[in-house]
Every structure is written in C-alpha cells, then in structure tokens.
Amino acid sequence: MSKPVFKKLPAPCMAYVMPLLLSIIMSCIVSLISTLKSTGFADFELRLWCGAWFLSWVVAYPVLLLILPLVRKLSSFIVESPTGH
Template sequence: MPLLLSILMTFIVSFVSTLKGLGIEGFTLIGWLSAWALSWLIAFPTLLMVLPLVKKLTAYLVHS
C-alpha cells in the first residue's frame, strides 16, 4: 500500500507543480516525469520512516 500511495500522490503533485511552474507552453512529458521520479525518490523512503508514527498517532486519536 505505501508503494502505490507514494507513486499516485507524487504523480499527481509533481504534475500540478510542474504545470504551474512552467505553464502549458513550457510543460513537457520528459520534464514532468523527471520531476516525478525525483519526488518519488524522496517521498517513498520518507513515507516508510513516518508510517509507524502515523499509525500510532491515528490509533491514539481514534481511541481517545
């Protein structure tokens, strides 16, 4: 689940930020995919490190 979540989230966010930053005229598929790959390389390990804390916080909030 974390793998697919990180792929989908970074795919969408990098698309929006690349499009906003470059505009329609400057937008290219290669540029977007390059931005997506870099963002995924950062997001996936971060997600794996933060996931246990998020699970604990969620359990605490639900049971409080």
C-alpha cells in the first residue's frame, strides 16, 4: 500500500470542510449560469465569471456555516433517522 499524499484532517474538521467544498462547487455553477445568462455565450469573459464566482463564494461559505444546523434540524422532520427515533 502507498502512503497518503497528505495527512488527513481530524474528524471534527468535517463540519467546516464539507460546507467549504459545497460552497465552492455550488457558487461556481450558479455564478457560471448567472454570468452566461447576463452576458451570453458570445460575450462571456472568464474574468467576469471569476469575479462573480469569488463574490458568490465569499457569501455562500459563511451562509452555509450559519444555516447548516437549521437545515439539519428541518431535514430530521422529513427524513427518518438511522436509529428509527
């Protein structure tokens, strides 16, 4: 077996890493769609999209950190827990 490329973060970091990755991916997709809708394919500029993406991510990450506990609680009303309680 080969050695891992880097040392993994401890398990409690998952509460910050998962929203970080989710916010990066979602803000990327949403800002791309928004930029393309406002500029069109012909006038699309990577610089504009990157600016929109960064601004979207700066908002998205803290919002995800703030609302994730609420979303978990709301989800528990809709989805049965693994233990069945």
